[in-house]
Amino acid sequence: MNPEHAPIIQMKNIEKHFGSVIALAGVSVDVFPGECHCLLGDNGAGKSTFIKTMSGVHQPTHGEILFEGHPMHFADPRDAIEAGIATVHQHLAMIPLMSVSRNFFMGNEPVKKVGPIQLFDHDYANKVTMEEMKKMGINLRGPDQAVGTLSGGERQTVAIARAVHFGAKVLILDEPTSALGVRQTANVLATIDKVRKQGIAVVFITHNVRHALAVGDRFTVLNRGQTLGTAQRGQITPEELQDLMAGGQEMVELEGSLGGTV
Numbered sequence: 001m002n003p004e005h006a007p008i009i010q011m012k013n014i015e016k017h018f019g020s021v022i023a024l025a026g027v028s029v030d031v032f033p034g035e036c037h038c039l040l041g042d043n044g045a046g047k048s049t050f051i052k053t054m055s056g057v058h059q060p061t062h063g064e065i066l067f068e069g070h071p072m073h074f075a076d077p078r079d080a081i082e083a084g085i086a087t088v089h090q091h092l093a094m095i096p097l098m099s100v101s102r103n104f105f106m107g108n109e110p111v112k113k114v115g116p117i118q119l120f121d122h123d124y125a126n127k128v129t130m131e132e133m134k135k136m137g138i139n140l141r142g143p144d145q146a147v148g149t150l151s152g153g154e155r156q157t158v159a160i161a162r163a164v165h166f167g168a169k170v171l172i173l174d175e176p177t178s179a180l181g182v183r184q185t186a187n188v189l190a191t192i193d194k195v196r197k198q199g200i201a202v203v204f205i206t207h208n209v210r211h212a213l214a215v216g217d218r219f220t221v222l223n224r225g226q227t228l229g230t231a232q233r234g235q236i237t238p239e240e241l242q243d244l245m246a247g248g249q250e251m252v253e254l255e256g257s258l259g260g261t262v
């Protein structure tokens with residue numbers, strides 16, 4: 001993260017109400033290009049509502065969202081995707097029996113003309129898929145390998161590589177390591193590091209403090225729809241982060257030391 005750069009996303013005092021239920025109660029967070037900003041919180045903390053509001057699924061009840069310095073009014077997730085905000089969900093939208101290259105280009109199929117007929121351009125799709133996966137450290141047996149034969153970490157990497165290839169400026173990762181073993185988790189964390197070094201802003205949603213500290217530049221804790229502060233790497237210990245997530249006795253002291261919300 002370069003502090004001279006302006007935030008690519010600024011969420012200012014965001015509230016989201018569902019009837020009488022207040023899911024977000026004044027959340028303020030900013031995200032910079034080239035940083036991994038970890039959003040931590042236990043179940044029910046408001047993480048899912050937060051990312052859905054950032055990615056255009058929900059409209060905020062109150063508050064303002066700025067994207068690249070301009071007010072953001074996304075009508076739906078496709079508007080957000082076209083602007084460059086991509087979300088990789090925990091449950092990946094992939095078809096296991098289809099090839100990696102078909103999944104990579106799903107919804108963005110390259111075509112070539114054979115006379116009056118347009119056909120899926122297998123050669124181009126295969127070439128790009130192999131190149132992009134290799135950049136992320138994954139050597140496929142071949143582009144026609146079925147996605148269902150990949151490990152969970154490799155599938156996450158396919159989804160991340162796809163988002164980057166199609167122009168993501170902000171990459172939101174929803175619990176990408178939650179169901180993975182140690183080695184696959186390490187692979188996904190390495191992929192996150194590669195993406196960040198390309199100047200892309202990464203919002204890493206997790207409840208695992210160790211995974212967050214492995215790649216995070218800044219850490220924001222959500223608890224019951226509110227932010228308890230944002231800390232930079234080196235300013236907070238794993239134990240302090242865990243206590244904040246649990247809403248423990250040290251929460252008030254830490255909130256003061258972290259300066260509240262950003």
